Amino acid sequence: MPGPRWRAWQAVIGVSAVLAAPAVILPGTAAATVCYLAALAVIAAGLIAAARSLPVDQRRIWMPWIAGVGCAITGSAVWQVRMDVALVCWLVFYLPITVAVVRMIEARALPRPVRHAIAKDVAVATVAMTVFAWYVLIQPTLAKSAGGGGWSTVAAFCFPLGDVVIVGLALTVLLAPGRRTASEHLIVTGLTLSLLADLGNALLPPTARADIWYTPTYLLVNGMLTAAVLHRSRATPAEPAVRAATAPGMRGWRMALLGTALCAVGLSTIALPNRGWDRAPATAAMITMIAVILSRLRRAVTDLENAERMLRHQATHDQLTGLANRARLLHEMRDAVRASPTLFFVDLDGFKAVNDTHGHHCGDIVLKVVAKRLTGIVRRSDTVARLGGDEFVVCCTGLTGADVTALTARIEGALAEPIDVGAGPVTIGASIGVLTLPPADPLTEQSAEDLISNLLSTADAAMYEAKRAGGGTRVVDYVLTA
Numbered sequence: 001m002p003g004p005r006w007r008a009w010q011a012v013i014g015v016s017a018v019l020a021a022p023a024v025i026l027p028g029t030a031a032a033t034v035c036y037l038a039a040l041a042v043i044a045a046g047l048i049a050a051a052r053s054l055p056v057d058q059r060r061i062w063m064p065w066i067a068g069v070g071c072a073i074t075g076s077a078v079w080q081v082r083m084d085v086a087l088v089c090w091l092v093f094y095l096p097i098t099v100a101v102v103r104m105i106e107a108r109a110l111p112r113p114v115r116h117a118i119a120k121d122v123a124v125a126t127v128a129m130t131v132f133a134w135y136v137l138i139q140p141t142l143a144k145s146a147g148g149g150g151w152s153t154v155a156a157f158c159f160p161l162g163d164v165v166i167v168g169l170a171l172t173v174l175l176a177p178g179r180r181t182a183s184e185h186l187i188v189t190g191l192t193l194s195l196l197a198d199l200g201n202a203l204l205p206p207t208a209r210a211d212i213w214y215t216p217t218y219l220l221v222n223g224m225l226t227a228a229v230l231h232r233s234r235a236t237p238a239e240p241a242v243r244a245a246t247a248p249g250m251r252g253w254r255m256a257l258l259g260t261a262l263c264a265v266g267l268s269t270i271a272l273p274n275r276g277w278d279r280a281p282a283t284a285a286m287i288t289m290i291a292v293i294l295s296r297l298r299r300a301v302t303d304l305e306n307a308e309r310m311l312r313h314q315a316t317h318d319q320l321t322g323l324a325n326r327a328r329l330l331h332e333m334r335d336a337v338r339a340s341p342t343l344f345f346v347d348l349d350g351f352k353a354v355n356d357t358h359g360h361h362c363g364d365i366v367l368k369v370v371a372k373r374l375t376g377i378v379r380r381s382d383t384v385a386r387l388g389g390d391e392f393v394v395c396c397t398g399l400t401g402a403d404v405t406a407l408t409a410r411i412e413g414a415l416a417e418p419i420d421v422g423a424g425p426v427t428i429g430a431s432i433g434v435l436t437l438p439p440a441d442p443l444t445e446q447s448a449e450d451l452i453s454n455l456l457s458t459a460d461a462a463m464y465e466a467k468r469a470g471g472g473t474r475v476v477d478y479v480l481t482a
Contacts, residue, residue: 433462
């Protein structure tokens with residue numbers, strides 16, 4: 001059960017929401033102002049508690065975050081008295097928050113393809129958001145504040161770009177692989193509310209009384225961003241991701257994100273009433289986004305092809321040794337039965353003793369070495385398969401009687417050599433059942449399947465005869481029946 005220290009995140013959000021109510025019910029009154037400042041004090045207290053409770057290994061990530069939220073709280077506290085100070089605090093907010101999110105991604109220890117995929121998706125969304133901010137927010141606001149002071153111009157230009165930064169930060173947290181924690185949900189929700197509040201304040205008409213909803217919303221935003229540092233799951237962003245072996249796939253919502261961003265910028269170049277160089281930002285943004293999306297799709301297709309190739313390999317090969325498995329052996333033998341194949345059914349002698357004495361890890365080493373040695377003494381056209389446990393089958397075609405005898409001796413010699421398993425050398429033997437299929441008439445698919453099954457059963461029985469005799473090789477003649 002979480003202790004009282006971890007309940008602080010709930011208290012910060014709850015008290016902030018309660019104290020924000022007078023701003024909605026009694027806007028512009030002294031009571032609303034007092035409650036507003038009290039809510040900021042509660043959030044600041046939570047922020048200080050979070051900073052004091054941070055373990056050393058988490059400070060590199062969360063201290064910039066705390067500094068950024070502290071700037072936002074300071075700006076909210078002084079904006080009615082010193083607007084210039086408030087604007088500086090709000091603008092500084094974006095820098096440490098960005099540093100914190102970048103360090104979160106670094107701490108996840110993500111492979112390079114994953115980082116590149118996240119960067120490309122975030123780049124596409126932020127480019128689209130930048131175009132939107134320029135044409136919808138920045139240009140109209142600059143035109144309205146042409147006669148205003150310097151701070152009005154700074155605010156008109158910088159805050160929309162700050163919203164672009166917020167979009168990028170929220171997407172970065174969302175796109176990082178792994179299960180989302182409560183701390184990350186608080187981060188994304190807080191940043192999203194901040195974005196919506198800024199957009200509403202910029203797009204709604206002045207008669208909409210922004211003070212009624214803007215102030216309470218930002219109290220909740222600051223409360224959530226503070227609660228993210230207080231929550232017990234705050235350690236997760238500072239830890240390496242568990243499932244991040246490959247680049248994230250192009251899931252449906254990510255494809256929708258990229259497609260929507262591209263379409264929005266493309267339509268803006270068509271719908272904008274401006275002409276000439278006024279369209280240049282949107283056109284340049286669209287070209288950049290197309291290049292990034294094509295690169296992203298190329299990577300996604302490559303990942304898909306690699307995954308399909310891996311699945312096909314796993315379906316036909318033994319995962320431990322890399323040899324063909326039973327399914328692959330049966331497939332190869334369908335062609336081999338037409339070319340008079342010779343089967344060597346190999347079972348290791350003394351393998352159980354290796355497992356019992358040295359452990360299964362050493363047994364796996366033995367199996368890998370055996371697979372390598374068997375592969376090294378046959379032709380590339382021959383098939384070496386592991387059927388399971390310590391049973392192997394070598395299938396060769398076109399061998400004479402002398403070739404069979406020579407290859408049998410090489411197999412026995414190769415498997416008799418000591419194997420270093422780390423705990424010292426071990427020696428194993430082999431019991432081998434050998435048979436050669438005489439030239440056969442063309443077979444139907446069903447008769448070929450029956451013949452292959454019979455060949456393996458006969459070679460298996462010959463191997464067991466050799467094992468009962470103390471090891472070595474048992475060669476049997478196979479007679480085709482009508």
